[in-house]
Each structure stands twice: as C-alpha cells, then as structure tokens.
Amino acid sequence: MVSFRINSKTVTFDGDGATPVLWVVRDELGMTGTKYSCGVGACGACTVHINGMARRSCVTPVSAIAGKTITTIEGLAASDDELHPVQQAWLEHDVPQCGFCQPGQIMATVDFLKRHPNPSDEDIDNNITNICRCGTYARIRKAIHRAAELVAAEQQS
Amino acid sequence: MSAVIDRPSISRRQFLIAGTGVAGSLVLGLPLGSSGAVDSDRMIGFFVQIEPDGHVIIGSNQPEIGQGARTALPMLVAEELDVDWSMVSVRQMPLGIVKTAEGFAWKYGGQGAGGSDGLTSNWEFMRQVGATARGQLIKAAAARIGVAESQCVTRRGVVVCSSLSTEITYGDLVAEAAQLALPEEAPELKSIDEYHIIGTRRKTVDARDIVTGKSRYGIDTVQADMRYAVIARAPVLNATVKGFDDTAAREVEGVLDVFRVDGPELGAPYLILASGVAVVATSTWAAMRGRDALQIEWNASPTASESSEKFWADNRELLKGDGQLVLDDGDFSTAMAAAKTVIVRQYEVPFASHAPLEPQNCYAHVREDSCHVIAPTQSPSGASRSAAAVTGLPRENITIEMTRVGGGFGRRLTTDYVAEAAMISKHTGWPIKLQWSREDDVKNDFYRPAGTHEMRVGLDDDDNVTAWTQRLASASKYYRRPNMPDEALAEAELYIDDFPRRIIENVRLEYFHNPIGIPRGSWRAPAHTANAFVIQSFIDEIAHETGQDPLQLRLDLYGEERELEYTNHGATTFNPGRLSRVLKLVAEQIGYGRELPEGRGIGLASHFTFGGYAAHAMEVTVQNGKLTIERVVAAIDCGLAVHPNAVDAQLQGGTIDGISTALGLEITVKDGRIQQSNFHDYPLAKIAAIPARFETHILPYNDKPTGVGEIGLPPAAPALTNAIYAASGIRIRTLPIGDQLEV
Numbered sequence: 001m002v003s004f005r006i007n008s009k010t011v012t013f014d015g016d017g018a019t020p021v022l023w024v025v026r027d028e029l030g031m032t033g034t035k036y037s038c039g040v041g042a043c044g045a046c047t048v049h050i051n052g053m054a055r056r057s058c059v060t061p062v063s064a065i066a067g068k069t070i071t072t073i074e075g076l077a078a079s080d081d082e083l084h085p086v087q088q089a090w091l092e093h094d095v096p097q098c099g100f101c102q103p104g105q106i107m108a109t110v111d112f113l114k115r116h117p118n119p120s121d122e123d124i125d126n127n128i129t130n131i132c133r134c135g136t137y138a139r140i141r142k143a144i145h146r147a148a149e150l151v152a153a154e155q156q157s
Numbered sequence: 158m159s160a161v162i163d164r165p166s167i168s169r170r171q172f173l174i175a176g177t178g179v180a181g182s183l184v185l186g187l188p189l190g191s192s193g194a195v196d197s198d199r200m201i202g203f204f205v206q207i208e209p210d211g212h213v214i215i216g217s218n219q220p221e222i223g224q225g226a227r228t229a230l231p232m233l234v235a236e237e238l239d240v241d242w243s244m245v246s247v248r249q250m251p252l253g254i255v256k257t258a259e260g261f262a263w264k265y266g267g268q269g270a271g272g273s274d275g276l277t278s279n280w281e282f283m284r285q286v287g288a289t290a291r292g293q294l295i296k297a298a299a300a301r302i303g304v305a306e307s308q309c310v311t312r313r314g315v316v317v318c319s320s321l322s323t324e325i326t327y328g329d330l331v332a333e334a335a336q337l338a339l340p341e342e343a344p345e346l347k348s349i350d351e352y353h354i355i356g357t358r359r360k361t362v363d364a365r366d367i368v369t370g371k372s373r374y375g376i377d378t379v380q381a382d383m384r385y386a387v388i389a390r391a392p393v394l395n396a397t398v399k400g401f402d403d404t405a406a407r408e409v410e411g412v413l414d415v416f417r418v419d420g421p422e423l424g425a426p427y428l429i430l431a432s433g434v435a436v437v438a439t440s441t442w443a444a445m446r447g448r449d450a451l452q453i454e455w456n457a458s459p460t461a462s463e464s465s466e467k468f469w470a471d472n473r474e475l476l477k478g479d480g481q482l483v484l485d486d487g488d489f490s491t492a493m494a495a496a497k498t499v500i501v502r503q504y505e506v507p508f509a510s511h512a513p514l515e516p517q518n519c520y521a522h523v524r525e526d527s528c529h530v531i532a533p534t535q536s537p538s539g540a541s542r543s544a545a546a547v548t549g550l551p552r553e554n555i556t557i558e559m560t561r562v563g564g565g566f567g568r569r570l571t572t573d574y575v576a577e578a579a580m581i582s583k584h585t586g587w588p589i590k591l592q593w594s595r596e597d598d599v600k601n602d603f604y605r606p607a608g609t610h611e612m613r614v615g616l617d618d619d620d621n622v623t624a625w626t627q628r629l630a631s632a633s634k635y636y637r638r639p640n641m642p643d644e645a646l647a648e649a650e651l652y653i654d655d656f657p658r659r660i661i662e663n664v665r666l667e668y669f670h671n672p673i674g675i676p677r678g679s680w681r682a683p684a685h686t687a688n689a690f691v692i693q694s695f696i697d698e699i700a701h702e703t704g705q706d707p708l709q710l711r712l713d714l715y716g717e718e719r720e721l722e723y724t725n726h727g728a729t730t731f732n733p734g735r736l737s738r739v740l741k742l743v744a745e746q747i748g749y750g751r752e753l754p755e756g757r758g759i760g761l762a763s764h765f766t767f768g769g770y771a772a773h774a775m776e777v778t779v780q781n782g783k784l785t786i787e788r789v790v791a792a793i794d795c796g797l798a799v800h801p802n803a804v805d806a807q808l809q810g811g812t813i814d815g816i817s818t819a820l821g822l823e824i825t826v827k828d829g830r831i832q833q834s835n836f837h838d839y840p841l842a843k844i845a846a847i848p849a850r851f852e853t854h855i856l857p858y859n860d861k862p863t864g865v866g867e868i869g870l871p872p873a874a875p876a877l878t879n880a881i882y883a884a885s886g887i888r889i890r891t892l893p894i895g896d897q898l899e900v
Contacts, residue, residue: 016410016442023442027385032377033370035563036441037514038595042836045514073370080369087368094360094802097810098223099367100514100563106368125845131836133514133564134223135813136806137847 004065007031007075017063021055022046024062025072033073033103037131044130047104048072054111073103076110085150086110086143093143097134105130109144113151119144198332201290203250203265204234204283207331211314213240216250219279220270220535221363222565223810224866225803228362229276230283232800236354237287237346239311240327247362252537252557261552270535270562271570271679272726273767273864276799280862281346288344290334297334298325349797349860358802363561375533375560378520378590386581386589387444388418389451390433390601393829395674396458397432405450406436411443414585415451418577426639428546428576430601430676435581441592460674461829465607468673468826469505472609472630476503480628480667481644484653487663492624496615500702502695504612505891506687508632508824509605509680510839515563516598519578522588523548528555528579529588533562535569543576548583566814567679571603599839600831603678604824606634606650610691615663620703622714625661627651627691630669634684636677646670650684652725655765656692659721660714660733675826681814682867685766689871690819690878690892693762697879698888707879708744708761712737727767727864736763739772739792739856746852747774747790756780757787758883762872769868770794773812773876779885783899786816786877788850795863798855808853808869815873817842821895846900 003012006029013024020039025031025048034057037045041059048057049071077083083091086109096102108130116123124144132140200206206214215231231247253264266282291311298316299306302323309318315326349356366372391397403415420432434451438444493499520531521544528548534540537557545552562569578591593601608631615624633646647668658664680686696714700707718734740763744750749759756778763772776788791812798804821840825832833839878889887898894900 015440016446019442023440026377027440027442030379031370032373032379035374035515036376036592037516037563038836040595040835040837043514043841073368077369083369090368091360091364094364094806096223096361096364096367097225097806098514098562098564099363099372100374102367103370121849128844131514131841131843133512133566133814133841135810135817135842135847137813137842137844138809138851138853139806140844141847141849 002062002066004068004070006070007072013062018061021048021057021060021062021065021070025057031072031074035100035104037100042131043101043104044108045101045104047107047130049107049111052111054108073107076106084110085154086113086147089143089147089150092146093139095136095139095143097136101130101132105132105140109147113144113148117152118148198335201293201331201335202286203253204286205238205290207327209328211244211326211328213238213245213327214248215245216248216265218250218253218265218268219275220268220537220559220562220565221249222270222535222562222569224270224275224807225361225800226270226275228359229800229803230279231362232354232359233280233283234287236352237284238291240314242354242359244314249559249561251559252541254538254541254552256553268537270565271567273769273866273868274727276862276864277768284346285343288346289340292340292344293334293337294327294330296337297330301325301330301333355799356797356801359800360802372561374515374563375520375531376515376518376563376592378531378560380520380522380531380588382588383520384413384437384439384585384587384589385441385444386435386437386578386591387441387448387594388433388435388577388591388597389448389453390597391431391455391458393455393458393461394676394826394831395431395460395829396455398434399454399456401434401454402452403434405452406447409438409443409447409450411439412447413437413439415447416584418580425637427573427637428543429573429580435584437581437585437587437589444592445594458829463674463829464827465825468607468632468671469609471671472669475630475669475671476609476611476628478669480630480669481647482665483647483651483668484658484664484666486658486665489624489626489663489665492663493613493615495617496623497618498616498620498703499613500616500699501611501613502698503890504610504691504694506608506610506690507892508607508675509818509822510599510602510824510833511566511568511680512599512839512841513564513566513568516595517574517593518591519575520588520590521575521578521582523579523583526550526554530555530575530579531558531560532572532575533560533569534572534575535562535565535567536572539570539572540575543572544579547576547580566681567683568602571678595836596834599834602824603636603676605680605686606632606677608632608650608687610687612691612695614695614699616699616703620705622661622699624663625657626665626667628667628669630671632671632673632675632677634677634679643670652684652688654721654723654725654731655688656733657714660716674829682766682870685764685867685871686815686818686874689762689764690874693764693872693875694878694890697760697875697882701882708740708749711740711761711763731765733765735770735794735858736765736772739763739770739794742792742854742856743772743774743790746854747776747788749774756884758880758885760876760878760880760883762875762879764871766868766871768863769865771808771868771872773872775876775880777877777880777884779881779887779898784881784894786846786848788848790852790854791869791873792854792856793865793869794856794858795865795868796858797860797862798857799862801855804855804865805853807865809851811867811869812873813842813847815870816846816877819874819877819892819894820846820900821893823893
C-alpha cells in the first residue's frame with residue numbers, strides 16, 4: 001500500500017509496488033496527459049514532478065514515491081484560466097505538432113528553469129533531453145527562452 | 158486493392174468509389190434529400206454546426222497526425238462560410254463510408270493522411286462546403302424577411318439584407334437553413350484577395366488541450382469494461398509459435414487470459430505482421446508483466462539467415478547485372494559513348510523505422526454483429542478493412558473513430574495493429590485496448606526501404622551533362638502486396654518524372670529488387686528521401702569533379718521556369734525553375750560564397766516532392782572528426798500557403814526529421830532479427846543536435862496550395878552532407894553520417 005499526493009489530492013495505491021508511477025497515473029488514476037513512449041526513461045514523454053523535480057515516471061516504481069508529492073501536466077496550471085508560464089510560452093510559439101511529447105517537454109522545462117532561470121542555448125542543449133519525433137525543437141527552444149521571461153516577470157510582480 | 162495501403166489519394170478514391178463517380182448521397186458536404194441524415198437541426202450538412210450564440214463547430218474529416226489538418230481544413234470552411242475564426246471550434250469526424258450498389262462510397266469525402274494531399278484533395282471541397290452553407294443561410298434570411306437573395310450579403314456570422322438594413326445572425330437562421338433544398342450548382346468561391354482566414358497566421362486549434370494534457374490520443378482511450386492487451390512477438394522476423402507455457406504468466410496479478418495469435422503465411426498478403434501470444438489483463442502493466450513471464454518456443458523462421466551484411470552484398474552483386482529498364486529516354490548508350498568525362502558514384506541509404514512517439518495501440522470491441530474501433534490511424538478505411546477481415550463482419554457494421562495521432566510518418570497507413578486488436582476482442586469477447594511497447598514498435602515496423610544507388614553521368618567537352626543514369630538495387634516498399642507484379646515494384650522506388658527527366662536528354666533508370674524478408678512500407682516522403690539524397694549529392698560531386706560551382710550547376714540544370722509533364726504522385730506538372738527560386742533564396746540568406754574559416758562549409762540541396770518545392774542551405778563545422786551543425790536555412794514554395802503557421806512547422810519538422818535520420822538512424826538485421834529496440838540504439842535527434850540559428854522561409858507562388866507534410870524533408874540530408882564535404886573534403890555516400898563522423 002502506497003500513499004502519495006498528486007495534484008493536491010492524497011491517493012492510495014494497493015497494487016504491486018514495482019508498478020511504474022506512469023501506469024498508476026494513467027491506468028489507475030485516469031490521468032492520461034502523462035504519456036508512455038519508451039518505457040526505459042529515454043524519451044521523457046512520461047515526465048512528472050516528484051517533490052518538484054522532473055522525473056521519468058516510466059522507470060520510477062510507485063513504491064519510491066510513498067509520502068511524496070507528485071505533479072502531472074494536469075496539475076501544473078493554477079487554474080483553467082491561468083496557465084503556467086511555460087504552458088503560455090508553448091501557446092505563444094504554437095509549439096505542438098502531433099503534441100504527444102509536449103506534456104513531458106513542458107514538465108521538463110518547468111524544472112529546468114528553476115535551476116537555469118536565464119538559460120543560454122548551451123544550457124538548453126545540455127539539459128533538455130526529451131525527444132520530439134515531429135521536430136518541434138526550433139519552437140521549443142524559442143518557447144523555453146520566452147518562458148524564462150514570463151517566469152521572471154511573474155516573480156517580480 | 159493494395160494501393161490503398163500505400164497512399165490514400167487517388168487510390169483510396171478508386172477503392173471506395175469503385176470507379177463509379179461520387180455516389181448520390183453527398184454533394185458539397187451536404188446530404189441530399191433527407192434532412193434527417195444529420196444529427197442535429199443546427200447542422201447544415203455533415204460539416205457545419207451553428208450554435209445559438211454564433212459559435213460554429215466545423216467537422217474535420219482527415220486524421221490529425223501533427224500536420225495541422227484539424228486547423229487548416231476548417232480554415233477553408235470558415236473562410237467561405239464567412240465567420241470569425243475566434244467563433245470556430247473543431248470536431249473530429251469518424252470514418253464515413255456508405256454501401257452502394259457499386260461498392261463503398263465516401264460519406265464525408267475521401268479520408269486518409271498520406272502523400273501530403275489532405276489539403277489539396279479537400280481544397281475545392283471544403284471551401285464549397287462553407288460556401289454552400291453560407292448560401293443556405295442567405296436563402297433562409299431572404300425567405301424570412303421576403304426579399305431577394307441578391308439583396309442579402311454576409312458579414313462574419315450575420316446575414317445583412319441591405320435594403321432593409323436588417324441583420325440576422327447565423328445562429329438565428331440555422332434551423333431554417335438546414336431544411337432548405339440544395340442548389341444544383343457549385344457555389345461561387347472567393348478569390349485570393351478576398352481571403353480573411355486563408356493565408357493568415359492561425360494557431361493550432363488543439364494547442365491548449367495539448368499543453369494542459371487534455372488531448373486524447375489512441376493510447377488514452379478508456380471505455381467501459383475495457384481490458385488491456387499486449388502481444389509477445391517473435392524475436393526473429395517471420396518465426397511462428399511452436400508452443401508456450403503460460404503458467405507463470407497466469408499467476409501475475411491482473412492477468413485474465415493468454416492465448417496464441419496466428420500470423421499470416423510467409424509471402425501471403427499480411428493482415429498482422431507475425432504470430433505471437435496475446436496476454437489480456439486488467440491493466441497495461443499487468444499485461445506487460447504477464448508477457449514477461451511467458452515461456453515461448455518458436456519455430457525456425459524461413460528468413461532466419463538474413464542479415465544487413467548479406468543484403469548490401471547482394472545489392473552490389475545485383476548491380477553487376479542488368480536490371481529492369483524503368484526509363485530509357487533519348488539515346489543513352491550513344492551519348493555515354495561520346496562523353497568526354499564519365500563520373501560514377503555509389504550511395505547507400507539504410508532501412509529506417511518510423512518510430513512515432515505514440516506506440517501503436519488500438520481499442521476494439523467486437524460483438525456478434527458489430528465492431529467498434531477507436532484508433533490512432535492515418536488510414537481509417539484501412540482500419541475498417543482490417544477489422545472486417547479478422548472479424549468476418551460486413552464493413553457497414555464496423556465503426557471507426559479517429560483520435561488525435563501521436564505521429565504518423567507513414568507507419569499508421571498500415572493497420573496491422575487494428576487487425577490485432579479486433580482479433581483479441583473477438584477471441585475474448587471483451588472490449589480491449591491493445592498496447593504495443595516501444596520495443597514492439599522498433600522491431601515490428603514496416604521500414605523505409607534500403608537501397609544501393611549507382612549513379613553515372615556523361616559530360617561533353619563543355620562539361621554539359623548529356624547522359625544520366627541511376628541504377629538502384631533495393632527492397633521495394635511494396636511488401637507482400639496482393640496482386641503485385643514484379644515489374645511494378647520499381648514504381649515505389651524510382652519516380653520516373655522526377656529530375657532529370659525532360660531536363661537531361663538521355664536518361665536511363667534501372668531497378669533491381671532485392672527480396673529480403675524485412676517488412677517495408679511508406680516512410681515520410683517515401684522514395685524522395687533516398688532519391689533526393691542521392692541526386693543532390695551526385696550533382697555536388699559532378700560540380701566539384703568538373704570545377705563548377707555547386708549552386709550554379711544546379712541553376713544551370715534546372716533552367717528557366719517552365720511546366721514539365723509529371724505523372725507521379727502529387728502533381729500534374731513539374732516546374733524546375735521553382736526549384737531555382739527556393740534554392741537561390743536559401744543560398745542568399747545563408748551568405749553562400751562568402752569566405753569561411755578552416756573546417757567550416759556550406760552545403761545546398763533542393764528537391765520537388767508531391768507538388769511542392771523545397772531547398773536547404775546548411776553551414777557546418779567539421780573538426781577532428783566531429784560534426785557541428787552551425788546554421789540551417791530552409792525554404793518552401795507550396796504555391797499558396799493556406800495555413801502559414803503550419804507550413805513553417807512542417808518545414809521545420811521535415812528538416813529536423815531529415816537531419817535526425819541522416820545523423821544517426823539505421824535499422825539493421827542479423828540472423829533474421831532486427832538489432833535495434835529502443836531510443837538508445839535508434840537515437841532520434843535531441844534538441845542539442847539542432848542549432849539555434851534555424852530559419853524557415855515561405856516563398857509564395859500562385860493561388861493554389863500544395864501539401865506540405867513531406868516536402869521539407871528530402872533536401873535536408875544532402876544539404877547536410879554537401880556541407881560536410883565543403884567543410885572537410887569528406888564525402889558521405891553511405892547514411893547514417895554517425896558511422897563516419899562523431900555527431
């Protein structure tokens with residue numbers, strides 16, 4: 001039995017503790033914004049925040065998150081009307097093509113910007129390792145820079 | 158009807174309409190003769206629904222695989238309907254087919270995403286849908302207030318009858334408009350200078366749902382009582398199940414059933430790719446765990462001795478002989494004999510996997526007399542046929558719903574996974590969602606064909622190219638197609654009307670099919686990827702060999718603007734002068750010809766794909782065997798850019814797909830097994846490989862659009878390898894580049 005908080009709710013999972021967080025979130029909790037793609041932590045489509053840090057949920061057993069706080073893409077925005085600055089930047093640059101990887105890209109970027117609030121292109125290259133098969137990287141790069149501005153503006157206000 | 162799997166343009170129409178012309182059930186997106194044919198009295202035809210508050214819900218009939226169809230096609234309707242784009246939302250339409258005396262006909266127009274023709278094949282149709290609905294609203298307004306239709310105009314969601322200064326909103330009129338008889342004639346359409354939506358920058362209609370995690374892909378399907386299924390597949394291609402022990406699998410908590418799935422006979426047209434063992438469970442994870450616990454014994458595969466090494470050796474051996482003469486223009490032998498200079502080169506393009514980020518999956522619920530399918534597919538009619546084949550149900554009893562698709566790239570033109578899901582549901586009687594793993598996907602793809610290209614040109618005393626030949630030994634993408642004669646295999650790999658036909662006088666194309674057992678299929682821009690790489694590399698080599706400038710040689714070869722006959726997919730004419738326009742633009746933008754430091758070089762390429770023209774210029778550094786891409790400039794001429802934001806996106810994505818594949822992607826086979834399995838050994842490029850200096854340009858041409866999904870890809874690889882040569886003198890003739898340089 002594992003209890004944890006997810007998007008501000010406390011939940012309990014009583015199945016196999018080895019089950020990846022990804023499948024608990026998707027199949028048991030019905031939150032499908034977190035995507036399965038590689039199952040080995042290679043692509044980042046399943047990225048969620050565990051205690052605020054970006055983690056690949058497909059290789060994180062649910063037993064490892066007991067008592068921890070999880071945020072998924074569904075819980076990132078403060079409300080339906082008030083998106084997270086990274087989501088806003090993604091909309092401004094109209095990043096998605098198929099869109100399948102984008103929840104993971106956004107979750108990775110939110111965490112990245114905490115550590116690199118004013119990132120260089122090199123910082124992006126060295127830290128953003130999520131795969132986008134459609135090749136939206138040119139827009140992702142612009143959206144990350146824009147998101148950094150939006151986050152900074154939000155913190156000043 | 159193998160061609161339907163191939164490319165759903167003309168072929169899919171031929172299939173469904175069966176050569177009888179459009180069946181009488183549908184004119185201009187409106188059902189004839191019965192107002193009850195649509196779900197709501199707020200609908201004018203199948204596509205346009207107008208709410209009381211003026212909100213308009215427009216149906217999108219095509220699959221959305223990231224190409225932007227769900228935005229671009231409704232833009233066409235909204236333009237002619239004359240509504241404000243901010244009032245529009247979009248509804249995904251399911252597969253619509255109707256059984257007629259002549260066979261099946263499309264209910265909502267042809268449906269399928271392939272061959273970059275979603276926009277072109279709907280360009281007239283969707284505008285007519287909007288214009289006809291607008292005409293009905295005018296008619297309703299005129300009738301209500303008793304004036305002539307000619308006295309009424311529309312203005313963004315309202316009908317204005319000028320003489321009376323009366324305004325009536327569409328929302329107020331729709332119920333009456335929906336009941337009116339349809340006009341006999343096609344409506345008049347706007348001209349380019351009247352557009353207020355077409356050609357303007359609009360954002361992806363689903364972007365907000367995507368960035369908040371609300372968008373539903375096939376993998377996100379949840380239905381009542383649904384079970385989860387996976388299949389254990391043969392590690393050796395074409396192997397079959399000899400026997401299995403499922404004791405441990407059935408002990409895994411949540412596993413409900415385990416049973417054998419039989420594949421088709423080797424060589425028979427395929428429905429599913431391989432035989433295997435299905436595991437059905439209460440969750441995806443339980444099904445995967447159950448699969449891990451299976452003990453399966455496999456029969457020896459008849460293709461167990463196949464290897465990439467043998468494939469390449471066989472190609473080289475084949476090229477020593479005479480192949481099938483696919484094209485023989487002019488007098489090639491005489492021209493070659495008279496040539497002052499002869500240049501011969503060989504290039505190799507490897508097998509590649511589609512690897513869409515959403516692994517294959519499908520929901521199916523087979524009942525005694527019906528089948529409900531929810532699938533991420535590029536070919537909903539193929540899905541319907543696959544489900545019919547394995548259930549034995551008539552196609553009219555099968556419903557196909559389309560979700561947003563997590564990448565297509567041609568993989569989801571094949572509907573093997575739909576057949577599998579229907580088969581498992583039929584066997585168990587349960588509604589099931591079949592889930593492939595990434596490993597299933599990488600190892601069980603319909604791969605881009607690999608081939609060895611031998612190029613040979615003859616040049617006269619003035620270094621003019623007088624004779625040209627391309628001799629290709631490859632595994633044709635026409636894999637296990639029914640009723641496919643051997644001589645047709647070449648058609649999938651050599652598009653005869655591409656450059657240099659009708660440009661160089663003496664041209665010969667020769668084909669050799671290498672019948673390896675690796676499954677092949679359509680991979681984004683199919684044969685254009687290989688042929689653009691080969692031809693654009695070879696032109697570069699000819700230029701360097703004869704002391705000509707690579708840009709100038711291309712411009713000389715392409716010549717002035719003129720329309721050449723074109724019979725391959727995507728166009729009826731080919732205008733090589735339009736290749737010059739895009740090429741000159743990228744050369745100018747990147748500063749082609751300027752002095753560059755040691756180890757730095759610029760490469761160019763351009764190619765005509767499915768009616769559109771694209772060019773790339775890339776600047777790279779090669780130092781100590783390491784490649785760095787410094788800058789990318791891409792340009793496209795797609796005629797009229799209907800949805801410029803998506804044109805840019807597709808040009809960027811196509812370019813990056815081309816770069817990613819050229820840098821490091823190759824599928825190999827050894828002892829009958831695909832050797833790659835996941836992204837560690839099939840390394841799609843990450844953001845670090847793509848330079849920040851990345852520009853795209855749209856070069857307008859006329860008032861008609863071409864598609865854009867595949868056009869931006871083919872020239873990317875040769876522009877990159879030509880840049881590598883300019884920087885380092887290293888000529889990449891075998892892809893991927895990562896085998897030869899650090900990338």
